[in-house]
Amino acid sequence: MSASYKDLKKYCYFSSLSDGALEALSKKLQPVQMRAGDDIIEEDKPADAFFLVRTGEVEILKKTKWGQKAKINVVSEGDGFGEMALLTCSPRCCSVRAKTDVNLLKLLKADFDEIVGMDSAFSQMVEHKIRSYSQFNHMKTLQPFALLEPKKMEAFISKLVEKEYPAGAEVIKQGDRGYIYYIIKSGRVEVIKKNMGDIPEKVSELEGGEGFGEEALISDLPRNATVRTLTDTVVWTLAKPDFDDIMKESFLEEVFPEDVFDIQNREVSYLDVRMPIEYEEEHIPKARLVPMDELRKKYGTLNQDTEYYVYCQSGLRSASAAFLLNSQGFKAKSIKGGLFAWTGPVDEGTRETEGIHTPFKPT
Numbered sequence: 001m002s003a004s005y006k007d008l009k010k011y012c013y014f015s016s017l018s019d020g021a022l023e024a025l026s027k028k029l030q031p032v033q034m035r036a037g038d039d040i041i042e043e044d045k046p047a048d049a050f051f052l053v054r055t056g057e058v059e060i061l062k063k064t065k066w067g068q069k070a071k072i073n074v075v076s077e078g079d080g081f082g083e084m085a086l087l088t089c090s091p092r093c094c095s096v097r098a099k100t101d102v103n104l105l106k107l108l109k110a111d112f113d114e115i116v117g118m119d120s121a122f123s124q125m126v127e128h129k130i131r132s133y134s135q136f137n138h139m140k141t142l143q144p145f146a147l148l149e150p151k152k153m154e155a156f157i158s159k160l161v162e163k164e165y166p167a168g169a170e171v172i173k174q175g176d177r178g179y180i181y182y183i184i185k186s187g188r189v190e191v192i193k194k195n196m197g198d199i200p201e202k203v204s205e206l207e208g209g210e211g212f213g214e215e216a217l218i219s220d221l222p223r224n225a226t227v228r229t230l231t232d233t234v235v236w237t238l239a240k241p242d243f244d245d246i247m248k249e250s251f252l253e254e255v256f257p258e259d260v261f262d263i264q265n266r267e268v269s270y271l272d273v274r275m276p277i278e279y280e281e282e283h284i285p286k287a288r289l290v291p292m293d294e295l296r297k298k299y300g301t302l303n304q305d306t307e308y309y310v311y312c313q314s315g316l317r318s319a320s321a322a323f324l325l326n327s328q329g330f331k332a333k334s335i336k337g338g339l340f341a342w343t344g345p346v347d348e349g350t351r352e353t354e355g356i357h358t359p360f361k362p363t
Contacts, residue, residue, distance in 0.1 A: 010078050011052055017115075028111045032104040040104070041096035047085030050112045053077050056102030061095045062140060068329045070146035074099060086112050144183050144211035144327060148250055156246045160236040165229045172227040178216025181243040184208050187233025193225045193293065203293045205230070214323055215292075217243050218252065219316040251326040252319060255333040257342050260309055271310045271332070273321040278313065280349045284342070292317045295324060304330055311335040311342070 008022045008029075017025065029052070034040055040051065043063060053075055060072040060081060072094060075081050085092045086109055139145050145153060162185065165171055171182060174194060184206060191204045191212070203225065206212055216223045217240050238247070260268060270287035272279050279289045290298050292312070302308070308325065310318040315338040325332035335342070 007054075011080065025107075025111075025115065029105040029107055032106045034098040034102050034104065036098050036100050036102075038098045039095065040098060041082060041092050041094070043093065043095040044091050047082065047090070047092055048109050050080060050082045050086055050107045050109075051096075052080045052105040052107070054103040054105060057099040058102055059097050059099045061097060062093065063095075064142070064146045068146055069095070070140045071150060072140050073150050083112070142183060142209040142211075144181075144247065147327060147329060148246070152246050152250060156238070156242050159242045160238055163235050163237055165233045165235070167229050167231050167233075169229045169233075170226060171229060171233075171235065172213055172223050172225070174223050174226045176223045178213060178221075178223050179240050180213060181211060181217055181238040181240070181247065182213045182227075183211045183236045183238070185234040185236055187235075188230045189227050189233060190230055191225050191227055200226070204296055206296075211327075214243075214247070215317075215320040218248060218320050218323060221316065247327075248323065252323045253326065253333045254315075254319065254322070254336045255309070256336050257344065260335060261344060269306050269308050271308045271321070272312070273310060273317050274312050282339070282346045282348045284311065284339075285345055285347050287311075292321055295321055299328055299330075302330060307331040307333070309333055309335055312338045314338045314340050 008017075008026055031054075032051075040058060043061075055077055057074055057076045058081065059074055061069040062072050064070050075096075081096055082092075139157065140148075140150075140153060160183075165187075171189065172178075174192075186208050188205060188207045189212070190202055191206065192200050193203050195201050206227075212227055213223075215221075270284045272283050272287040272289045273292040273295065274289075275291055276289065279287075283289070290302075302325075308322075308330065310321045310325070310332050311334070312318040312321075315334060315336050318334040318338060322332040322334035339346070
């Protein structure tokens with residue numbers, strides 16, 4: 001069923017148009033029906049239309065550099081989508097998928113351009129909306145934010161503080177207390193840890209779109225590494241209370257050992273994030289070793305369809321590991337208390353050591 005000019009008055013896009021202009025516009029709108037899950041717009045494809053939602057909801061999605069689809073927004077009745085590519089004459093910057101069954105109104109590009117050219121208020125309103133979403137859309141493609149719900153993003157995006165560092169500056173120093181989480185806006189940093197001989201060793205490099213500093217915030221322990229800029233670098237900073245409320249709550253899931261024992265009729269995939277020497281002493285049978293310092297490098301070797309139960313000695317490192325994995329789109333739960341709390345079977349090494357605890361199989 002086509003829309004009348006009275007129907008169009010509920011859309012903020014057309015609030016400035018006269019009844020006559022709305023009547024003319026209503027004759028150009030094409031009704032479109034889509035089923036839940038149908039693709040309406042595909043990212044990087046040419047733009048040919050603007051859409052209004054009559055009933056139902058659609059999801060706005062954007063690819064991240066890691067190949068995930070970040071949910072940018074949910075658009076529902078009374079709102080529209082697809083204007084950005086039409087105004088900028090560029091390919092679609094996002095995909096749009098029907099979240100529910102939806103009834104849409106479709107306005108072809110030529111008719112959209114005519115309204116923009118004739119009505120300055122409409123043009124200004126659309127351009128303002130695009131500017132307000134530009135930073136949000138960009139940040140939603142960054143690793144720490146890609147999988148956050150849009151409402152959570154909106155809740156704390158204003159709390160981010162931008163800071164600049166010259167090349168060679170220490171952003172984080174090993175041993176200091178941790179109060180801030182960092183996201184690299186531009187530039188590159190190196191992560192340096194002192195080994196057992198107190199000799200600094202470079203363990204990784206991070207670049208634009210990656211976050212760091214989460215371990216000290218999750219564990220409430222001093223920083224366990226130094227982070228130094230390799231180039232002039234700009235970061236966003238997020239204070240610990242906001243990190244806890246949004247990031248930690250969204251991406252850290254913990255489970256008690258006894259809850260793992262209750263899992264029936266399926267194989268459990270364990271991930272050990274300790275050092276190799278700890279793993280050699282004892283580990284949960286069939287656990288895969290991926291030391292915490294190497295985790296970021298090993299993302300490509302992990303399966304996003306597998307649910308990982310992550311552990312370390314006390315549960316602190318595994319909590320950080322589970323946070324990182326979940327923020328990357330994996331499914332991970334940290335075993336609370338680690339091996340200190342583990343009462344299940346372990347495989348012991350052959351070296352002459354006392355062991356960390358005396359395991360026994362629960363009954």
